[in-house]
Amino acid sequence: MNNQVNKFLLWCFLLPGGLYRKLGADLPQLKAILVTKLTIDDRTATGLSKARNRNTGGETNMATATTMLISLVFGIMYLFVFAMDDDINRLTLYFGILSFMLAMFLITDFSHILIDVKDNYIILPKPVSSQTFLIGRLLHIIIHVSKIIVPMALPGWIGIWISRGLWGAVVFIPVMMLLTILTFAVVNALYLLIMQVFSPARINSIITTMQIVFSIVLYGSFQLLSRVMGDSFLQGIDLTQYVWIWLFPSFWLAAAWTYLYSFASGSVYIIGTILSVVVPLLSLWLMIRYLAPAFFRKLSMISAGTSGEEKKSDSKAVHHKDSGMSMRLAGLFTTVGIERESFRFVWRMTGRSRDFKLKVYPQIGYLVVIMVMMFVRNHSDIESDLLLMDNTRARLMILTVIYLSSILFMGAIYQLPFYEQSKAAWLYYSPPLIGPGKVISGSIKAMVIKFYLPVVIILTIAGIALFGFRILPNLVCGLGNVFLLCMLYSWLLMDRLPFSVSPKRAGEGQTTFRNMFMLIGLPLFGLPHYFLFDFPIVLCVVGAVTIAIGYIVLRYTQGDRVGVYEGRLEAYASTWFRSSLSVNQQSGLKGLKMPSRNSYGIRGRLKRRSLITDH
Amino acid sequence: MTPIISIRNLRKSYGPKEVLKGIDLDIYPGQVIGYIGPNGAGKSTTVKILCGLISDYEGTVTIKGMDLKQDTLRIKSIIGYVPELAELYDVLTPSEFLHFIGALYNMTPDVTNDRIEKFLTAFGLKSNIHQRMDTFSKGMKQKVLIASGLMHNPEIIILDEPLSGLDANSVIIIKDLIQRLAKEGKTIFYCSHMMDIVEKVSEKIVLIDNGAIVANGSFAELKVQLGESSLEQMFANLTAGHTLTGAADDIMDAMHTQSGPSHE
Numbered sequence: 001m002n003n004q005v006n007k008f009l010l011w012c013f014l015l016p017g018g019l020y021r022k023l024g025a026d027l028p029q030l031k032a033i034l035v036t037k038l039t040i041d042d043r044t045a046t047g048l049s050k051a052r053n054r055n056t057g058g059e060t061n062m063a064t065a066t067t068m069l070i071s072l073v074f075g076i077m078y079l080f081v082f083a084m085d086d087d088i089n090r091l092t093l094y095f096g097i098l099s100f101m102l103a104m105f106l107i108t109d110f111s112h113i114l115i116d117v118k119d120n121y122i123i124l125p126k127p128v129s130s131q132t133f134l135i136g137r138l139l140h141i142i143i144h145v146s147k148i149i150v151p152m153a154l155p156g157w158i159g160i161w162i163s164r165g166l167w168g169a170v171v172f173i174p175v176m177m178l179l180t181i182l183t184f185a186v187v188n189a190l191y192l193l194i195m196q197v198f199s200p201a202r203i204n205s206i207i208t209t210m211q212i213v214f215s216i217v218l219y220g221s222f223q224l225l226s227r228v229m230g231d232s233f234l235q236g237i238d239l240t241q242y243v244w245i246w247l248f249p250s251f252w253l254a255a256a257w258t259y260l261y262s263f264a265s266g267s268v269y270i271i272g273t274i275l276s277v278v279v280p281l282l283s284l285w286l287m288i289r290y291l292a293p294a295f296f297r298k299l300s301m302i303s304a305g306t307s308g309e310e311k312k313s314d315s316k317a318v319h320h321k322d323s324g325m326s327m328r329l330a331g332l333f334t335t336v337g338i339e340r341e342s343f344r345f346v347w348r349m350t351g352r353s354r355d356f357k358l359k360v361y362p363q364i365g366y367l368v369v370i371m372v373m374m375f376v377r378n379h380s381d382i383e384s385d386l387l388l389m390d391n392t393r394a395r396l397m398i399l400t401v402i403y404l405s406s407i408l409f410m411g412a413i414y415q416l417p418f419y420e421q422s423k424a425a426w427l428y429y430s431p432p433l434i435g436p437g438k439v440i441s442g443s444i445k446a447m448v449i450k451f452y453l454p455v456v457i458i459l460t461i462a463g464i465a466l467f468g469f470r471i472l473p474n475l476v477c478g479l480g481n482v483f484l485l486c487m488l489y490s491w492l493l494m495d496r497l498p499f500s501v502s503p504k505r506a507g508e509g510q511t512t513f514r515n516m517f518m519l520i521g522l523p524l525f526g527l528p529h530y531f532l533f534d535f536p537i538v539l540c541v542v543g544a545v546t547i548a549i550g551y552i553v554l555r556y557t558q559g560d561r562v563g564v565y566e567g568r569l570e571a572y573a574s575t576w577f578r579s580s581l582s583v584n585q586q587s588g589l590k591g592l593k594m595p596s597r598n599s600y601g602i603r604g605r606l607k608r609r610s611l612i613t614d615h
Numbered sequence: 616m617t618p619i620i621s622i623r624n625l626r627k628s629y630g631p632k633e634v635l636k637g638i639d640l641d642i643y644p645g646q647v648i649g650y651i652g653p654n655g656a657g658k659s660t661t662v663k664i665l666c667g668l669i670s671d672y673e674g675t676v677t678i679k680g681m682d683l684k685q686d687t688l689r690i691k692s693i694i695g696y697v698p699e700l701a702e703l704y705d706v707l708t709p710s711e712f713l714h715f716i717g718a719l720y721n722m723t724p725d726v727t728n729d730r731i732e733k734f735l736t737a738f739g740l741k742s743n744i745h746q747r748m749d750t751f752s753k754g755m756k757q758k759v760l761i762a763s764g765l766m767h768n769p770e771i772i773i774l775d776e777p778l779s780g781l782d783a784n785s786v787i788i789i790k791d792l793i794q795r796l797a798k799e800g801k802t803i804f805y806c807s808h809m810m811d812i813v814e815k816v817s818e819k820i821v822l823i824d825n826g827a828i829v830a831n832g833s834f835a836e837l838k839v840q841l842g843e844s845s846l847e848q849m850f851a852n853l854t855a856g857h858t859l860t861g862a863a864d865d866i867m868d869a870m871h872t873q874s875g876p877s878h879e
Contacts, residue, residue, distance in 0.1 A: 032718030036704065036711070043706035043747070121702035125666040126719040127692035 005064055006038045009143050024131035033123065033136040034143070038064070041144065064147060072151040074101060082159050087261075089239055091254035094156060095175075098149075099183045099250060104218070105148045106187040108211045149180050164261060171260040175253050178280045182249055185283035208354050216365030240268050252276040333445050338433070339558070342442030346416070346498050350450060355420055355503060360451075363411045371401055395533050398463075398471070402478035403522045405455045409486045412451040414514055416443060417496035418503045425500030436497055441558035443498045444490045452486060455479075473536035473543070474529075480543035481525040484550040489517055491557050617680070619644045619771065619802050620665070624674040627660055634660045636826040637674070642819075644770075647793060647803040649817030651810070651846075653854045657826040658806050659699065662775050665804065666696045678771070692720060695769030697760050699776045699806075705748040709735060709759045712748065713766060720767040727766070734762040738785075753780030761789070772796060773804045778812065790816055814846040824854045 013034070014020075017027050042064045078097050084090040123133060153176050161169035194206055245251045255272020258264055326347040334340040350356055374397060419425075428439065456479050463471040493513075525546075532538050618641035625638040635657045642648050652658050663669045664676060667687045676683040678690045703712055710731055717727030735744050738758040748756055757780050764772065774793075778786050793803055793816045807813050813820065814834055822830040830837055830853055834846065843849045 026721075028721065029719055032715050036707070036715040039711065040704050040706055118702050118704060120668060121698045122704065122716075123719065124668050125691060125694070125696040125698075126716070127688045127721070128719055129688055 005068070006035075006042065009147070010034055010038065013139050013143055020135055023135060024129060025135045026129060026132045029128055029132050030136050030139075033128075033132070034139060037136070037140045038143065068147055068151045071105075071148050072154065075152040075155040078152075079155050079159055081156075082163060086238075087164075087258050088251075088254050091257055092239055092245070092248065092251045095179055095250035095253045096248060098152060098156075098176075099179050101152065102145070102149055102180065102183045103187050104214045106145070106184065107190065108207070108214050109144070145180060145184065149176070168257075168261050171257055175257045175260070175276070178256075178276050179250075179253055181284050182280040185280065185287045188287055189283075205354070208358055211358060212361045212365070215362040216369065219362075219366050220369045249276065249279065252279070329449055330446075333449060334442055338438040339442035339445075342439040342498070343446040346443040346446040347450065349419075349499055350412070350416075350446070353419060353499065355418065356415055359415045359418075360412045363408055367405065367408055370404065374401065395530060398467075398474065399478065399526055399530055399533075402459065402475065403482060403526045405459060405479075406482045406485055406518070406522070408455060409447065409451045409482075410489055410514060410518065413444070413447050413486070413490050413493060416447065416494075416498045417501045419499035419501070420503065422500055422502040425497060428497050428500065437558045439497055440494050441554060444487070444494065444554060444557060447490070448483075448486070452483065470536075473539035474533065476543035477529055477532070477539035477546075478543075480546040480550070481529065484546040484553070485521050485525060487550040487553040487557075488521070489514075491553050492517075494557070616643055618642055619679055620804075621677040622674070623676075625661070625664065625676060626673040627657075627664065627669065627671075634826050635664075635672070638823070638826075638828060640821060640828065640831070642802060642804070644802055645797055645800045647797045647805060647816055647818045649813035649820040650804060650806045650823070651808070651813055651820065651850065652823040656823045656854070658823065659775065661823075662696075662773055662804070662806055665773055666694060667691050692767070693770045695764040695767065695772045697764035697772075697774045697777050699779070703748060703756060703760060703763070705751070705756070708745050708747055709740060709762075710744050712759065713763055716763045717766060722767055730766050731762070734766065735759075738762065738788075754782055754785060757781055758785065769801070771802045771804065773806075775806045776808065777805075778807070778809060786812075810846040810850060820846065822850065822853055829853045 010031070014027075014031060020030060021027055042062070044063055078094060081090040081094045081097075084093075153172075157169055157172055157176075160172050194203060198206055239245050239251065252272040252275040255269050256276040259269035259273045326344050330340045330343040330347070334343045350360075428436070433439070459479065460472075460475055463475050529539075529542075532542065620640070620642040622638055622640040625635050625640075626633065627635040638657075638661065650658060650661065660669065664672050664683070665678075667683065667690065670684060670687070679693065681690055683690055704715075707715070713731045713734075714724070714727055717724070717731075722730075731744075732741075735741050735758075738761075740755060740758055743751070743755065748759065751759075757777070761777060764774070778789060781789065790812065793805070797803055797818070805813065805817060817834070819833055820830070820837060821828060830841070830849065832840065837846075837849055838844065841849050841852065843852060
């Protein structure tokens with residue numbers, strides 16, 4: 001099906017072949033470039049599919065269809081605006097959402113379309129004229145944008161057709177085009193700004209940050225939308241009354257549609273129409289005239305310029321930033337040697353690995369959104385009975401917040417073994433390391449300090465600020481329980497060393513395991529807690545006990561009490577070795593009997609654990 | 616005989632840093648040129664200019680009587696370039712990738728098809744022809760890249776570290792191939808760090824350091840000129856001076872250091 005989509009798109013966009021030829025393009029080459037680029041797009045998870053999907057890495061060849069489907073689903077969700085009566089209001093909101101979404105998609109995907117350095121090595125040395133190359137790139141961008149915007153706007157277009165008739169739908173099309181042009185120009189300018197301010201070497205990390213922000217905003221906006229939809233939002237408000245509304249291009253576009261649809265008289269509509277035609281076209285002209293050349297200059301700098309100086313100054317900045325902190329923390333919480341070094345290693349890598357940041361940091365955002373939403377939903381109660389902590393709902397809410405905070409640690413530790421350059425994990429196996437115990441305990445400690453301790457601090461401060469000191473026993477017990485849960489989870493899960501497994505190997509089974517663990521573990525501790533809510537002394541004792549047990553589990557992981565983990569490292573090594581082979585080598589190993597995946601999964605781990613404790 | 620590649624006073628700067636400081640070089644048809652130099656000497660900048668990747672250089676580059684700045688496309692179509700790092704779209708299969716390359720050289724699909732099959736069979740990749748290259752080893756990718764640089768039967772072949780990641784048997788194949796190509800009249804511009812291979816395959820060796828040519832001639836000529844027996848020695852003398860032997864001493868010392876400033 002996917003191929004059909006691409007074939008159709010290609011056919012559409014190659015229709016004006018005569019025009020391209022006139023512009024100086026070589027058609028067979030142009031077609032070859034586009035076919036290749038679309039195939040690559042299909043097999044590269046980008047934007048949403050990347051931001052929302054935890055398990056990328058596997059082979060995709062449905063990225064196009066996925067993106068289009070996701071866009072369509074979004075488009076359907078935005079239909080809620082049609083619950084509003086006023087055209088200006090609903091279209092202002094609708095266009096606003098659409099251009100925001102498009103911008104987000106483009107920001108996160110642009111790097112891979114525009115800054116594909118490989119083009120410089122693969123296409124440019126070939127006898128391809130610059131016209132062919134530029135038109136190819138332009139068409140690729142247009143196809144890419146239409147893959148997002150067409151499915152997203154389709155439900156709205158049908159909605160307009162049904163509610164306002166054919167003419168409304170016809171007028172909708174040029175307005176959408178103007179919206180697309182404007183959004184595109186803004187994103188382009190934004191990219192140029194980023195490139196101007198940051199060195200080429202840092203652009204990728206900026207884009208990573210943006211992707212993280214994107215997924216959080218997305219999540220937040222859905223939480224918010226589900227609230228807004230229930231309310232009579234924007235109902236009975238006349239947007240044209242406000243001056244600030246002119247700052248929103250979506251308002252101009254809404255005015256333009258209204259004007260074109262009904263030829264409504266009134267200066268608002270006429271000015272809106274003029275603005276929505278002039279500004280996008282002007283920005284398009286600016287883009288072609290000034291931004292694009294600057295853009296390509298910068299791009300060639302990125303590719304040509306891997307200049308040593310920039311790299312050097314960059315790594316220096318990183319070096320100064322965190323080494324002091326990680327040194328001090330490592331000194332406080334770990335013993336000298338392997339454990340301390342592995343603490344520092346994990347501390348630094350979690351701050352620098354793009355993959356890790358992309359997968360874990362959005363979860364911090366989700367957590368904040370969930371918690372904020374919980375308070376927003378109950379905002380009327382905050383001042384009254386909630387603060388007294390004496391009704392069921394208030395208690396449930398407090399406990400939910402405390403126990404949900406474990407998501408962060410568990411998500412982070414789940415992601416810890418995965419790393420693009422997993423081959424680098426030879427470093428564990430080459431030195432004469434007896435067992436993985438110290439490495440793992442050092443890593444877990446680093447993760448606790450980085451992803452659990454901040455939660456403790458924030459929740460304690462927020463809890464005391466909101467409820468006073470009487471919340472403390474519940475915090476001690478709750479956070480103690482969370483600590484124990486996290487330790488148990490790490491002990492069960494850490495059968496791979498940090499940053500040693502290719503993300504392609506991220507098994508579905510482990511996600512299920514995490515969900516099961518939380519589904520059973522959280523209520524198992526949370527429910528008794530709920531019934532003990534009013535017994536501060538008991539709570540404190542339980543908290544102290546769970547923290548102690550959690551600590552024992554941590555020590556146990558370290559291997560201090562269970563003796564030498566003989567043979568264990570070999571198991572780790574053979575899993576790693578197998579995963580780092582190329583296809584050729586793997587096919588050569590087919591006849592060889594290798595330990596099955598399962599024996600290193602959670603079940604195998606439990607089995608090994610019991611074997612170890614036996615002697 | 617007129618040179619096929621003629622470089623006159625070639626200069627190139629990145630910002631204030633001058634990477635090439637006036638290169639003059641003539642290369643004749645059928646020659647194998649070993650282009651060597653330490654990291655950052657300007658090797659890959661020269662290569663990028665010859666391939667038409669960088670156009671804002673000073674000086675003139677004439678290839679087959681055409682100016683590189685004027686007739687870029689015609690020149691590009693007679694050059695085959697094998698880039699240094701495994702730069703390819705690795706989500707594609709070798710077949711898809713090479714078909715794409717063929718189209719960019721305006722080859723007909725039939726010819727491309729035929730050549731892809733023959734190239735990959737010769738390289739022992741026939742069974743991988745429809746597998747995505749993201750699972751390939753470095754050597755396998757390198758073979759695909761070599762195929763992509765030779766497929767259109769170019770007159771000039773620019774190889775940038777073509778042997779990286781290849782196993783010993785493949786190295787023999789490529790070495791053999793280079794000699795056969797030269798015999799057929801192809802001009803080969805060979806960039807590498809592997810002195811022993813450069814020494815064996817190159818008819819003429821050009822050594823650059825700091826953006827300027829410091830030695831230029833056949834291996835025999837250089838031996839007489841510089842009084843060294845191996846290319847490695849010449850290279851070290853011309854580009855590093857006396858510092859190399861010292862470095863080995865320092866490393867030996869470092870291994871035996873017992874105490875030093877404490878870590879904490």
